[in-house]
Amino acid sequence: MSDLPRTIHETRQWLRSGQITSVELTEAYLERIQQVEPQVHAYLHVAADAALAQARLADERRAAGEDTPLLGVPLAIKDVINVLGMPATAASRILEGFMPPYEATVAHKLREQGAVFLGKANTDEFAMGWSTENSAYGATHNPWALDRTPGGSSGGPAAAVAAGEAPAALGTDTGGSVRQPASWTNTVGMRPTYGRVSRYGVIAFASSLDQVGPITRDVRDNAILLEAIAGHDPHDGTTFPDPVPPYSQMLEGGVKGLRLGLPREYLTEDMHPGVREATQEAVRVLRDLGAVVEEASLPYTDYGMPVYYLIATAEASANLARYDGVRYGYSAGAADLQENYKLTRGRGFGPEVKRRILLGAYALSAGYYDAYYLKAQKVRTLIRADFDAAFQRFDALVAPVAPIPPFRIGEAPTDPVALYLLDVLTLPSALAGAPGISVPAGFVEEDGEQLPVGIQFIGRPLDEATLYRIASAFERATGYGERAPTDAAM
Amino acid sequence: MPTYEVVIGLEVHAELITQSKMFCACSADFFGAPPNTHVCPVCLAMPGALPVINREAVAQTIRAGLALNCTIAEDVRFERKNYTYPDLPKGYQITQYELPQAVNGWLEIDTPDGSKRIRITRAHLEEDTGKLVHENGVSLVDYNRAGVPLLEIVSEPDMRSIDEVNEYLTRLRQLLIYIGASTGDLEKGAMRMEANVSLRPAGSQELGTKVEIKNLNSFRAVRNALAYEIARQEKVLREGGQVEQVTLGWLEHEGRTYVQRTKEEAHDYRYFPEPDLPPLHIDRAWVEELAAGLPELPRARRQRFVEQYGLSRKDADILTAERAVADYFDALVAAVGDAMPPKKVANWVMGDLFRLVNESGLPISGIPVTPAKFAELLKLLAAKTINANTASQVLKTMFRTGEDAGAIVEREGLAQVSDEAALERLVDRLLAEHPDEVARYRAGKTQLFGWFVGQVMRETRGKANPGVVKKLLEGRLAEHGQDE
Ligand SMILES: [Zn+2]
Numbered sequence: 001m002s003d004l005p006r007t008i009h010e011t012r013q014w015l016r017s018g019q020i021t022s023v024e025l026t027e028a029y030l031e032r033i034q035q036v037e038p039q040v041h042a043y044l045h046v047a048a049d050a051a052l053a054q055a056r057l058a059d060e061r062r063a064a065g066e067d068t069p070l071l072g073v074p075l076a077i078k079d080v081i082n083v084l085g086m087p088a089t090a091a092s093r094i095l096e097g098f099m100p101p102y103e104a105t106v107a108h109k110l111r112e113q114g115a116v117f118l119g120k121a122n123t124d125e126f127a128m129g130w131s132t133e134n135s136a137y138g139a140t141h142n143p144w145a146l147d148r149t150p151g152g153s154s155g156g157p158a159a160a161v162a163a164g165e166a167p168a169a170l171g172t173d174t175g176g177s178v179r180q181p182a183s184w185t186n187t188v189g190m191r192p193t194y195g196r197v198s199r200y201g202v203i204a205f206a207s208s209l210d211q212v213g214p215i216t217r218d219v220r221d222n223a224i225l226l227e228a229i230a231g232h233d234p235h236d237g238t239t240f241p242d243p244v245p246p247y248s249q250m251l252e253g254g255v256k257g258l259r260l261g262l263p264r265e266y267l268t269e270d271m272h273p274g275v276r277e278a279t280q281e282a283v284r285v286l287r288d289l290g291a292v293v294e295e296a297s298l299p300y301t302d303y304g305m306p307v308y309y310l311i312a313t314a315e316a317s318a319n320l321a322r323y324d325g326v327r328y329g330y331s332a333g334a335a336d337l338q339e340n341y342k343l344t345r346g347r348g349f350g351p352e353v354k355r356r357i358l359l360g361a362y363a364l365s366a367g368y369y370d371a372y373y374l375k376a377q378k379v380r381t382l383i384r385a386d387f388d389a390a391f392q393r394f395d396a397l398v399a400p401v402a403p404i405p406p407f408r409i410g411e412a413p414t415d416p417v418a419l420y421l422l423d424v425l426t427l428p429s430a431l432a433g434a435p436g437i438s439v440p441a442g443f444v445e446e447d448g449e450q451l452p453v454g455i456q457f458i459g460r461p462l463d464e465a466t467l468y469r470i471a472s473a474f475e476r477a478t479g480y481g482e483r484a485p486t487d488a489a490m
Numbered sequence: 491m492p493t494y495e496v497v498i499g500l501e502v503h504a505e506l507i508t509q510s511k512m513f514c515a516c517s518a519d520f521f522g523a524p525p526n527t528h529v530c531p532v533c534l535a536m537p538g539a540l541p542v543i544n545r546e547a548v549a550q551t552i553r554a555g556l557a558l559n560c561t562i563a564e565d566v567r568f569e570r571k572n573y574t575y576p577d578l579p580k581g582y583q584i585t586q587y588e589l590p591q592a593v594n595g596w597l598e599i600d601t602p603d604g605s606k607r608i609r610i611t612r613a614h615l616e617e618d619t620g621k622l623v624h625e626n627g628v629s630l631v632d633y634n635r636a637g638v639p640l641l642e643i644v645s646e647p648d649m650r651s652i653d654e655v656n657e658y659l660t661r662l663r664q665l666l667i668y669i670g671a672s673t674g675d676l677e678k679g680a681m682r683m684e685a686n687v688s689l690r691p692a693g694s695q696e697l698g699t700k701v702e703i704k705n706l707n708s709f710r711a712v713r714n715a716l717a718y719e720i721a722r723q724e725k726v727l728r729e730g731g732q733v734e735q736v737t738l739g740w741l742e743h744e745g746r747t748y749v750q751r752t753k754e755e756a757h758d759y760r761y762f763p764e765p766d767l768p769p770l771h772i773d774r775a776w777v778e779e780l781a782a783g784l785p786e787l788p789r790a791r792r793q794r795f796v797e798q799y800g801l802s803r804k805d806a807d808i809l810t811a812e813r814a815v816a817d818y819f820d821a822l823v824a825a826v827g828d829a830m831p832p833k834k835v836a837n838w839v840m841g842d843l844f845r846l847v848n849e850s851g852l853p854i855s856g857i858p859v860t861p862a863k864f865a866e867l868l869k870l871l872a873a874k875t876i877n878a879n880t881a882s883q884v885l886k887t888m889f890r891t892g893e894d895a896g897a898i899v900e901r902e903g904l905a906q907v908s909d910e911a912a913l914e915r916l917v918d919r920l921l922a923e924h925p926d927e928v929a930r931y932r933a934g935k936t937q938l939f940g941w942f943v944g945q946v947m948r949e950t951r952g953k954a955n956p957g958v959v960k961k962l963l964e965g966r967l968a969e970h971g972q973d974e
Contacts, residue, residue, distance in 0.1 A: 082538050095537065102531045104538060201531075201538040207765035237542050237767050315765055318570050321581020322535040326631065337629075341574065364572070364760035373762060 004028055006482075008073050008168055008221040009248075015062060015072050022055040022062070022072025026116050029074045033118065033165045036490045041140050042150075042160035044079045046119035047086050054116040061114055069224045069248070071114035076166035078157045079120035080127050081212065082201040083107045086117070090203045091135035092125045094323045094330045094348030104201025105236065106170060106212050106229040113228055118166055122156030125350045126320065127177055127205040129153050130422045131412055134352045139409050142185060143485040145449040148406040151181030157215045158185040162485060168216040168225055174205050175308050176401070176426025178213040179438035183401035183454025186440045186481060188222045188471065189215045191426075193461045194433035195240045197226075198233030204319040206312035207238075209430050218481055219439065219472040223247035226464065242462060250465045251472035255289045258470065260457075261296025261394035266425050272404045274444025278453040279400045282441045285477050286398065291470075296394055298386040303379045304428035305420055309356075310363045310376035311431070316353075317360030323348060380431050387432040387458075396466055397458040400425055401438045405451040429458045437464075439471045440480035452480075494689040494727065496720055497697060498655055499647035500712075501684040502662060503640050504672040505618065506550040511637040512617040513541030513584065520634035521678050525623070533637035535579035540766050543568075547639035548591070548770065549780055551615045554641055554671045555592025556781050558610045564772050566591050568764040573757055576631050577620040585616035585642075587761045591772075597645075597665065598789055599657040608658050609646035616640050641671065647686065647697065652716050659683070659709050664788050668813045676708050683712050688733070689723045698723075699733040703740055703747060715740040719747055791816050799823060799832035808840060814855045815839075825865030829872040838868060842882055846889045858892035859885065867895035879952045880904045903953075910958055913946070917962045920945050931967055939963065 004025070005011040014020045030048050037043060051074065058072035082088045082100035084107075089095040107117070124134035132140040132155035142150040143163035150159040154171025158181035161169050171178040173191035182189025190213045197212045204210060214225035230244040262283060267276060283293050325331030325344030332343030349357070363372035390397060402422060413419045429436045441455035455474070459467040475481055511518050514532035531539040548566075555562050567589040570582040595610035620636035622629055643662065649655050663681060666672040673680045683706040688698035703719060706712045715738075723733050737756075738747040751757075763769075786794070788810050795806035795816075810816045819839055823832045843864070847854055867888065871881040876899055884898050891898075899905055920942065921928050931938040946959045 080538075088537060090537070098537070100531075100538070101536065102539075199538075200540050203537040204766075235542060236540050238765075314762060317760075318572055318580075318582050318762070321572065321574065322537070322579060324574065324576070324581060326576045327534060327579065328536070337576065361572075361760060364762050366758045366760075369760075369762075 004032075004164070005167070007217050008069065008224050011073050011167055012067075012069055012071075016067055022058040022074075022116060023052060025072065026051050026055040026074050026118070029118055029166060036143075036163050036165060039141060039146055039490045040143055040159050040163045040165065041138055042121055042156045042163060042165055043076070043119045044089060044091060044122050044135075044137055044156065045087055047117060050085050051116050051118050054111070058114045058116060066114070068113055070110060070228055072116060073114075073168070074116040074118045074166055075110065076118050076121045076157050076160040076169035077107060078123050078127075078154050078169070078171045080123055080172055080203040080205070081107055081170060082203070083117055083120065086120055088120070088203060089137070090126045091123045091132075091137055092323075092348065092350065092353070093136045094344070095203075096136075096330055098329050100201070102201060105198035105233045107201065109229055110170075115228075121154075121160050121166075121169060121171075124153035124155070125353050126203065126316070127153040127172055127174055127210075128316070128352050128356055130180065130419065131407070131409070132156060133409060133412065134350055136350055141409065142406050143490060144185065144452055145406065146490065148408050148449070148451070149184070149412075151184035151402070151406060153177040153181075154189070154215060155181045158182055158187055158189065161185070161187045161215050161217060163490060164484065168214060168221050170225070170229070171213055171215045172202060172205075173211050173213050173426075173430065174209045174312060175430050176423040178215060179426050179436055179454070179456055180402045180423060182215055182438040183441075183456070184406040184452055186443075186452035186454075186483060186485075187215050187217060188219055188440070188475075188481065189213060189438045189454075190222050190226055190464070190467070191430065191436045192226060192230060192464055193240070193435045194430075195238050196230050196435070196462065196464065198229075198231075198236040198239050200233055200235035204315075206315040207319060208315060209308075209312055219437075219468055219475050220248055220251060222437070222471075223251060223468045240462065245465050247465055247468050251468055253469045253473075255286055255291040255470050255473045258291045258395045258466075259393065260286060260291050260293045260470070261390050261397045262293055263296045263298045263301065263390070263397055263399055265298055265301035266399040268403055268424070270403065271400065272444065274405060274446070274451075275400050275403060275453055278442045278444065279398075279455060282455040282474065283398065285474060286470075289473055289477055293398065294394075296390050296397055298383075298390060298428060300379065300383045300386050301424070301428055304383060304431060305424050307376045307379045307383065308423075308427040308431055309359065309420060310372050311380060313356040313360030314363045314373050314376075315360065317357045317364065320349075320353065320357055383428050384432045387429065387434050391460045396460075396463075396470055398470075399456050399458065401454045401456045402426075405444050405446060405453060426456070434461055435459050435464050435467055437467045437471050439474055440483075441474075441478070442480050493692045494724055495692045495694070496650055496652075497647045497688050497690060497700075498649040498716065499686045499700075500645045500649070500655065500658065501686075502643045502659070503682045503684075504554075504643065504666055504674070505680045506547055506615075506639040506641050506671055507673060508544060508546045508550060508639050510544055510546075512544050512547050512615070512639040513637055516637065518638045520638065523634055525630070525632035526634060528634040529636070533579065534633055535581075541584060541764075543767060543770065544639060547615060548772075549776075550639070550671045551591045551613065551641055552772070552777055552780050553669050553784060554643070554666060555595065555613050556777070556784060557665050557669050557671075557787055558592065558595040558597055558613060558643070560592035560595030560610060560613055562592055562772065562777050563589055564774070565589060566770040566772060568767045568770070569761045570764050572760040575619070576629070577622050577633075577636070579620065579633060579636055583617060583619065584764055584767070586614035589769075590614035597658065597661055599654060599661050601654060601657070606648075606654070608648045608654075611644040611646055613641060613643045616642055641666075647688070647700070652713050652720075655685070655716060656709060656713060659712065661788075664811065668788055669784055679707065682707055683709075685712055685716055687716055687719055687723070689720065689727060699735050701733060701735065702737045704737060704750060705739050711740055711742050714742070714745065715747060718745065722747070785813060788813075788816075795819075799836070801833060801836055805833075805836050805840065809836060812854070814853060818854050818861055821861035822864055825862050826868050826872075829869045835868060838864075842885050846886065850889070857889065859888050863888060863894060870895055870899060874955055874957075875899065875905050877952065877954070877956055879947075883952075905953065910962070913950075913954060913958055914962055916946060916949055917959070917966055920949070921966055928967070939967070942967070
């Protein structure tokens, strides 16, 4: 990989100086993909021809004098985001081979800016999971330890970036699905404020929580990519009209004098000691840099998990009703309508998706709505109030991302509830609609393997700029992100 | 034998007039279009598609709510109504459930006992479904209608007879057309009805078990289904039975209802707030602007026609049945001014003009005889330049050619002969030519008077001033009588 630029901003220098063309760069990535995909399986679909066509176009645009940050830059796109000319499966059998007739706003924006789409990256089915093991097309392997998961649901995009199969990628975060895989692959992952990035054309899991976010090799790239995709979209009524700040030009301010809160509820008893140490070390670094780090409290943290699983599954139960075998996607082909519904959905959805549809439908059903869905909405308001109160005192919060380092594929906790606890540290901020960024914070050793650990910064809604500023200062002071997994592993 | 009182409430779905569908940019004007040509990722529920609220549809709902005397909610929320059917692409319908746009209104209807208010529980906005087409043993789905904005108007069970139901539907349809919210075109499915009906012993205050009848696509179907259902329930009750709470369908061609589902099979729609759409805050100023933009409503207009123009309520009702007709009449009366009393103008409109409009098949707003042109004609009549008979003929010509009345009258020499001396000579000659008739008249056969008038009119090709002719004839015939 030393023969390729590491980041988007370095790539731009190479392209602009003529050191490499977008076609050459794209070819190099396609070669790299061919080389490591058998071990990593980050992609569900590699679009070599389409990518090269886009690259040629980008080179022409550059030759015509254009020079924008993403012009000619290859990217991996999570397979819940519709891209024209590529299948969109959400890693589900029910959408096997489905070609979307339209493109997501984020993909369209990137295309306009000259980005090159290498292909569609793996995910848990409909983004429901922590490890990509719920993908109907096989799990992605962590480039840092191939027997382990890269996390999920955006495990494909994160692994692709970590393994050098793409310089950057787009993931989606519903309850932690960008931040957790970023922390487990030594990459930078941003979950923007809910409403900062359009969801139009993004296959829905939970509408009030889904957000598209960049996964990159450094903070600057992340800011560049968010700048490119954020903003109001007339096709998505939940996007903010507020202008998008030039994040990539707001990285330098440092943390001196910033007040950072460390939520006491986030340092749980059962946390892996390596994660705890990495968090404490990160706090030390931030203090050295001049930040004021004090204990914060988010009293409703414990309710994040049940509230999330009631609201997200309720929304999912409706969002996934459209997969009925009538208009597109897989259809069992039974002659009887009811029978066709049953067979199509029975065969098309995997077990985790079915579990969540059932849970969600139950939470909404007559007689249970008040006790579950409505109660969950009320508690969600309290969780939001927790964050509002914390942001009265603090400019941002600092916290671990996942309580444990990546587990081995096939060794996830078997009890679904224990498994659901994996994202207790990312769920509450998602419920509050607050932005959060995961940044490399070192490594823990387990069974002789070096496993990446991340730290997250959670900010006020629409204050991604402050998060980038903190993340950038932390990155410059530590440099963990510059480490790449050894090719020997792949 | 007890007598029973009928208790009926109605739910009316009306397609709203908007450029585009409720949540996407597809044209809402889909009638007659080839199947699945007015569709897009949003109304086909493609993966990842999102709805966006059509402000025009919200405006139409508010206007309808105002016209129905409703309270307009400031905070409105869309919710998902979950059920599975192939014509429902998302597997849920977006509708207003807990926070509807308009509540607590009423619609006034006429009954033999006078005016009656039918209370409106709510009027809310939702999206229409697609349409199933069954052909050669297979079912096909057309999504052109999917996502078309639909206004649901729910009444309280305030109707006590099928006549009241018919009157309510007629008045509701008239109102929606008046304010331009719906075409009211039943043949194109722009209005669809559901009725709930129960019986109770006359004088009782408690409501009986109600039965819902769905899929009623014409006022006739509503009347027939209700008549059938009322008879059925009455029979059940008379035989000492109990009416079951069921949902019925109506088989128009067979003239009977059938059970769609029982109480036990009732759907659980699992309503919850639509997370893809932010709650809607309705600006007061906007509501006021919409209220100010509403036309004069049919009932108020009818009242004004009675008071201002001195029309009978029946005539006022006819002239306000359609907004365009009422507009025409208002303009016509204004243009005629003091030349002719409005009551007389009304007779011309409801008589000659309506006949010509009906024969032409044109909408009144599109006829060549504009109110100004018609007024010119009526003024010629009022000034006795022409007589009624001539006016009628001229109107026909005007309707055909679009010419002005004055031009026709002049060209064809139709000005009325009021010159007494000329008419006197004519009368004298006529009487001289018809001594027999004169003799018979004098002998008491006074019915012949009309015949004499007719002769004069024929000689003058209808142009003679009938008043003058009558006066002269009366005088001359009497003179002769005295001479004998
Ligand atoms: Zn559409």
